[in-house]
Amino acid sequence: MSQPEYIEIHVGDIVRLKKKHPCGGWEWRVVRTGADIGLICTTCQRRLMLPRDKFRRSLKQIVARASDMDLNDQSL
Secondary structure, three states: OOOOOOOOOOOOOEEEEOOOOOOOOOEEEEEEOOOEEEEEEOOOOOEEEEEHHHHHHHEEEEEEOHHHHHHHHHOO
């Protein structure tokens, strides 16, 4: 199964990578998009920059979209 060439990712999305972080966390928040993808571990707040192609290969799933979280915040 081949991965799509381009994955639509936005700042604020929560993603899960194939390998967990040494702190034990699985989920990362996207803080930058472009040629490199900026991530912050949601467990320990460690920052990480990955080239887009390496990010695409490491991505397991998109846990939450930023647009979905914004809608939930407005209803509170």
